[in-house]
Amino acid sequence: MEDVTAPPLEEYLDEARAWLAANVAPRPQRGELAWGVGSDRVSLFRDYSPEEERAHVEQVRAWQRKKFDAGYGAIAWPVEYGGAGLPRAYEQAFLKLERRYDIPTLSEAVSISLEIEAPTILALGTEAQKRQYLRGLRRADLMCCQMFSEPSAGSDLGAISTRAVRDGDEWVIDGQKVWTSGAQHADIGYAICRTGKDAPRREAFTAFLVPMDASGVTVRPLRQMTGGSNFNEVFFDGVRVPDSARIGEVGGGWGAMMTTLGFERASAAQGGGGAGPDIIGRLILTAQKFGRTDEPVIRQGFADLYAKNRMRSWLLQRSAARLRAGGVPGPEGSISKLAVTRWLQDAGELATSLIGPAVVADTGEWGTYAWSELICGFPGARLGGGTDEIQKNTIAERALGLPREPRPDRPA
Numbered sequence: 191m192e193d194v195t196a197p198p199l200e201e202y203l204d205e206a207r208a209w210l211a212a213n214v215a216p217r218p219q220r221g222e223l224a225w226g227v228g229s230d231r232v233s234l235f236r237d238y239s240p241e242e243e244r245a246h247v248e249q250v251r252a253w254q255r256k257k258f259d260a261g262y263g264a265i266a267w268p269v270e271y272g273g274a275g276l277p278r279a280y281e282q283a284f285l286k287l288e289r290r291y292d293i294p295t296l297s298e299a300v301s302i303s304l305e306i307e308a309p310t311i312l313a314l315g316t317e318a319q320k321r322q323y324l325r326g327l328r329r330a331d332l333m334c335c336q337m338f339s340e341p342s343a344g345s346d347l348g349a350i351s352t353r354a355v356r357d358g359d360e361w362v363i364d365g366q367k368v369w370t371s372g373a374q375h376a377d378i379g380y381a382i383c384r385t386g387k388d389a390p391r392r393e394a395f396t397a398f399l400v401p402m403d404a405s406g407v408t409v410r411p412l413r414q415m416t417g418g419s420n421f422n423e424v425f426f427d428g429v430r431v432p433d434s435a436r437i438g439e440v441g442g443g444w445g446a447m448m449t450t451l452g453f454e455r456a457s458a459a460q461g462g463g464g465a466g467p468d469i470i471g472r473l474i475l476t477a478q479k480f481g482r483t484d485e486p487v488i489r490q491g492f493a494d495l496y497a498k499n500r501m502r503s504w505l506l507q508r509s510a511a512r513l514r515a516g517g518v519p520g521p522e523g524s525i526s527k528l529a530v531t532r533w534l535q536d537a538g539e540l541a542t543s544l545i546g547p548a549v550v551a552d553t554g555e556w557g558t559y560a561w562s563e564l565i566c567g568f569p570g571a572r573l574g575g576g577t578d579e580i581q582k583n584t585i586a587e588r589a590l591g592l593p594r595e596p597r598p599d600r601p602a
């Protein structure tokens with residue numbers, strides 16, 4: 191990695207602040223929120239039509255491009271792959287600052303590509319793959335989706351059955367993936383395929399980068415209960431990719447997945463990039479609107495949410511410190527992810543107790559039914575990136591050192 195002399199952090203942030211102020215409006219702060227003013231959406235997964243979804247993805251990509259061209263789109267990335275080569279602390283400080291501005295709201299498809307797949311290629315790709323993809327991915331000119339899950343392989347990725355068979359200098363892929371977020375926007379897909387017929391799981395799989403426009407790839411969107419279609423089924427029917435599309439060694443797919451899942455947990459715990467709604471601010475506004483701010487149980491609910499939010503941010507600081515010190519994402523990512531999803535659930539429950547039936551019946555009143563998108567979305571957040579139960583297993587085994595869960599394919 192090329193050496194870069196970092197300016198003092200404060201100086202760097204002053205410049206970043208000036209750039210942000212020149213390019214995007216400030217975000218209303220908590221005390222400035224007003225009932226009935228602006229968008230009332232509080233969602234994780236939007237009920238967008240395909241056209242609205244694409245327009246949103248394009249808006250997020252355009253913002254990423256603008257940042258990239260100004261030197262803020264890949265702050266802690268190596269210079270040779272389009273980054274600014276600065277320490278992670280600079281990137282984290284910029285992202286914190288950026289959230290004070292009215293940047294586009296989160297797009298799961300873009301976050302996955304930028305925060306999970308691009309770091310995976312940086313960590314595991316060949317030099318040629320890094321040169322081919324990384325700059326484009328970080329500038330959001332290219333998008334990559336993640337193709338691990340299958341109809342019979344979710345938590346247990348050892349059951350992946352999509353098969354890649356070697357044919358000279360090529361591999362032929364057949365099978366089906368599911369829940370592939372953003373596949374309809376992706377140029378490439380990072381797919382784990384079974385390559386070792388009877389090999390143990392640690393040697394049975396190989397990772398590939400599959401062009402999504404390759405002959406034999408079919409993407410079919412799935413409709414969610416929130417109304418939109420972020421996820422897809424992806425079918426591979428005799429898809430041919432060159433051996434140069436392989437990520438890592440033949441049989442190295444299990445290790446590759448574990449690396450990627452570390453990035454995925456870290457991204458999920460941080461909130462997935464982009465600007466999320468100020469949930470506590472919106473809840474305060476709601477409590478004020480409905481005259482509930484003096485009720486002890488409601489006040490207790492707020493105190494609980496506030497305290498958990500602080501704990502969540504300390505957990506994130508801990509993960510960030512570990513990364514800054516050159517470590518890889520560890521089991522604390524599981525604790526953070528669990529904390530985020532529980533927090534979202536608690537926020538949804540507080541919203542429900544404040545609003546009552548209007549949270550499930552669209553009366554047209556600003557700031558009421560809008561919460562239903564969050565409430566219907568958090569079960570998805572509990573599953574994606576590893577379910578709550580799987581996070582608990584990771585915490586038990588890797589953080590607390592408890593005995594491993596018994597598994598029939600592993601000696602006791």
Ligand SMILES: Cc1cc2nc3c(=O)[nH]c(=O)nc-3n(C[C@H](O)[C@H](O)[C@H](O)COP(=O)(O)OP(=O)(O)OC[C@H]3O[C@@H](n4cnc5c(N)ncnc54)[C@H](O)[C@@H]3O)c2cc1C
Binds near residue numbers: 302335339341574
């Ligand atoms: C929002 C979202 C985005 C997603 N995006 C992607 C994507 O881009 N790419 C991709 O490949 N996949 C994606 N997924 C799929 C996701 O990774 C899987 O849904 C998840 O791993 C769970 O797998 P499953 O749905 O097959 O459930 P299963 O694994 O069948 O689990 C069913 C239930 O059993 C529990 N369970 C399973 N095993 C254990 C165990 N050992 N101990 C205790 N409990 C257990 C689970 O916690 C769950 O409650 C996404 C999912 C969601 C919801």
